[in-house]
Amino acid sequence: MTYQGVLTKMETEFSSPIQYYLVFDNDFINVNQLLNKTIHIQFVKYQCLNCGLDKTIYRQGFCKSCFFEIPQAADWIMHPELSTAHLDKEDRDLEYEKKVQLQPHIVYLANSSSVKVGVTRKSQVPTRWIDQGAHEAIEIVEVPNRYLAGITEVALKDYVADKTNWRTMLKNDIQDEDLLEWRARLKQYIPDEAMPYFIENNKETHLDFPVFKYPQKPNSLNLLKSLDYTGTLVGIKGQYLIFDDDTVFNIRSNEGLVVNLNIA
Known part of the structure; x- marks a missing residue:
């Protein structure tokens, strides 16, 4: 079965073990059901999570221009101590910030x-x-x-x-x-x-994570360099997919990439 969609942070359900879901525009996948299955991941293009354009992702799933303009990527997101809405002071968008x-x-x-x-x-x-x-x-x-x-x-x-x-x-x-x-x-x-x-x-x-095998030497998959990868899924922890060859793929850090997923 093949799916295509833009990667966003996996949705989760607090249970034992934790349930993970990849949510695309017209589909969603219970990732737990893919454990012990072979998955082929292929990069297709970029899609900024704000403007939706095929522009190189800069950070947090946003293209560079959106990252420096929208309130969802302002400095106070990563540095809460910089928040100013309690002073009625705007950074980028006071309504959103409040x-x-x-x-x-x-x-x-x-x-x-x-x-x-x-x-x-x-x-x-x-x-x-x-x-x-x-x-x-x-x-x-x-x-x-x-x-x-x-x-x-x-x-x-x-x-x-x-x-x-x-x-x-x-x-x-x-x-x-x-x-x-x-x-x-x-x-x-x-x-x-x-x-x-x-x-x-x-x-x-x-918290109980669905992991059958932990990697001994985790090797982070850079999909933009390799363009595709095939491996057997043996675990999910944090926002990482863990494969049987110790390859790990961070969904969160690859937000904004459109991918094909082929499940064998």
Whole structure:
């Protein structure tokens, strides 16, 4: 069976194991059902996720001109501490910025390659943890806007990582951690403005990924160089497809590419 569509971040369903879906304009695929099947991936063209044109993707699925113009790619997306909607101050589009920034946000601890701190909208829990390949996570602060979450993350980055080592995450070379203990240890570093929102009593969330075989030496597929690839799917973790020859393909970092998928 052959499918064609533009790659966007896989949709997920929190269950055991987590369910993954590739969503195209006229089709969707439950990727879990492709495990142990041979998949041929072929690059077709670009399609910017904003303007829809066949223009080279610059970042986050957008062409260069869209990336530097649209609010969905503004600096505050990656750096929440730069949010200004709570001050009624526009960056690129105040209406959009208020919609996204002025809603409950979570500062969390997640263990994907090691314990890290992160920020997400409350509506994106546990989706954000799934996307990062975290096998355990916990909320530590729930604040009313993105700015407060951002300054909290910045304060905690001095004492805990804020990045995931994707190779370690994919090899599953990780240790269980007591995130309750980590939360208690980090509480003293939370900024005064966010301290009233500290979450005192909750439990870790544990996540189960559909992986039959973890790669020993993950090799990231660059579809723009190879143009096509064939392999047997043996796992899905984070936003990565894992193949039997240790090749891994990051769907998220290839957003905006139109591909053919042939399932044998």
